[in-house]
Amino acid sequence: xxxxxxRHTTTKPLPGTKPQxxxxxxxxxxxxxxxxxxxxxxxxxxxxxTPIAGYGPVWEAVVADFVARAQPGGVRISINDxxxxxxxxxxxxxxxxxxxxx
Amino acid sequence: MAGPSAGxxxxxxxxxxxxxxxxxxALLDPGSFTxxxxxxERRMSPHLPLFxxxxxxxxxxxxxxxxxxxxxVYVAAQEGxxxxxxxxxxxxxxxxxxxxxxxxxxxxxxxxxxxxGGVRLQEAxxxxxxxxxxxxxxxxxxxxxxxxxxxxxxxxxxxxGGGLIAGTCSRLAVSEGGRxxxxxxxxxxxxxxxxxxxxxxxxxxxxTMGGKHRRLIGGADAFCDDTIASxxxxxxxxxxxAPAFDLDTLMAEQARLRERxxxxxxxxxxxxxxARLGVxxxxxxxxxxxxxxxxxxxxxxEAAHDAR
Numbered sequence: 001x002x003x004x005x006x007r008h009t010t011t012k013p014l015p016g017t018k019p020q021x022x023x024x025x026x027x028x029x030x031x032x033x034x035x036x037x038x039x040x041x042x043x044x045x046x047x048x049x050t051p052i053a054g055y056g057p058v059w060e061a062v063v064a065d066f067v068a069r070a071q072p073g074g075v076r077i078s079i080n081d082x083x084x085x086x087x088x089x090x091x092x093x094x095x096x097x098x099x100x101x102x
Numbered sequence: 103m104a105g106p107s108a109g110x111x112x113x114x115x116x117x118x119x120x121x122x123x124x125x126x127x128a129l130l131d132p133g134s135f136t137x138x139x140x141x142x143e144r145r146m147s148p149h150l151p152l153f154x155x156x157x158x159x160x161x162x163x164x165x166x167x168x169x170x171x172x173x174x175v176y177v178a179a180q181e182g183x184x185x186x187x188x189x190x191x192x193x194x195x196x197x198x199x200x201x202x203x204x205x206x207x208x209x210x211x212x213x214x215x216x217x218x219g220g221v222r223l224q225e226a227x228x229x230x231x232x233x234x235x236x237x238x239x240x241x242x243x244x245x246x247x248x249x250x251x252x253x254x255x256x257x258x259x260x261x262x263g264g265g266l267i268a269g270t271c272s273r274l275a276v277s278e279g280g281r282x283x284x285x286x287x288x289x290x291x292x293x294x295x296x297x298x299x300x301x302x303x304x305x306x307x308x309x310t311m312g313g314k315h316r317r318l319i320g321g322a323d324a325f326c327d328d329t330i331a332s333x334x335x336x337x338x339x340x341x342x343x344a345p346a347f348d349l350d351t352l353m354a355e356q357a358r359l360r361e362r363x364x365x366x367x368x369x370x371x372x373x374x375x376x377a378r379l380g381v382x383x384x385x386x387x388x389x390x391x392x393x394x395x396x397x398x399x400x401x402x403x404e405a406a407h408d409a410r
Contacts, residue, residue: 001151022159025158025183026158027183032141049156051154078159082156
């Protein structure tokens with residue numbers, strides 16, 4: 001297993017008040033994403049556990065793109081990966097952010 | 103948490119396609135579910151990292167309490183897509199804990215949304231122990247007067263120890279997509295050869311383990327459309343007519359299971375059993391829609407029995 005953690009600062013907190021959300025399933029080509037509103041409003045942390053080693057730069061790019069688009073300030077994001085493709089990861093991250101905004 | 107909001111879409115959601123969380127969210131009264139040991143507590147498998155396998159925050163099972171049509175229920179839902187819904191140490195411990203809590207809490211029912219291939223091979227000893235403990239706990243819940251209703255219509259079906267747990271429930275509802283057995287198709291083929299059971303023959307699998315077959319021989323007590331609404335209606339009606347858990351019930355079940363072996367033991371296919379049951383056109387059964395199938399069931403005395 002490879003563990004990756006990325007930290008970013010955002011210009012604003014993620015809208016909404018929902019304290020946590022989970023989306024996706026740990027299955028082949030899929031992943032689960034747990035979001036918790038536990039950080040300072042301008043901070044975001046994404047921690048990934050993946051069985052597919054060696055894709056750190058791809059994860060870094062997908063996470064940076066998500067943070068730029070969603071500005072998910074205040075949220076700690078934990079990922080259990082089942083070998084998802086970057087587009088699936090991106091989709092799930094945006095789904096998770098949307099659930100927190102509800 | 104994740105899942106559709108209230109409304110018709112919620113009712114029409116496919117049970118087979120939905121995740122464990124979506125099923126619970128749509129099955130129970132809106133907003134009534136309270137999860138125990140939720141994903142934020144990160145009670146994950148201590149064994150899977152040894153095999154370099156990914157873990158799930160809830161170890162593949164969601165447990166908690168809620169209401170169904172206003173009445174309190176305890177619920178457990180397996181996620182069939184995570185490791186085939188298989189029982190590991192934490193997964194099994196959560197189910198057993200819920201059942202033991204139900205003996206104290208005395209809800210109107212316990213609902214088990216089973217979706218499992220059986221025991222997780224990477225933690226098989228703990229999984230086998232969990233199956234045994236869950237079966238014992240179910241009997242204690244039933245002895246306390248609380249019905250335990252199994253709902254089966256998921257991707258993984260209900261196999262291995264999950265099949266044993268299903269056999270311990272008060273009542274079972276199953277859909278076309280659901281399958282119930284102990285040894286699964288691939289296991290039988292591996293041990294006995296493709297001449298005995300060809301696991302690639304999906305029609306054979308459904309004729310011998312599928313929801314319609316289980317319903318016709320009384321192995322399940324309700325046949326559902328693949329919708330949340332259909333499973334909810336079945337759960338409510340099965341809770342209402344759950345059998346007493348007493349010596350008379352068990353003796354009747356034992357007698358019927360003995361008789362079933364005598365009547366059907368030599369049959370080579372589901373269609374032969376259905377013919378002996380008195381189904382007019384056994385070959386047509388797999389293509390019957392739910393209403394036509396229910397009419398067929400109503401003409402067969404066997405399906406009304408309690409035994410599995």
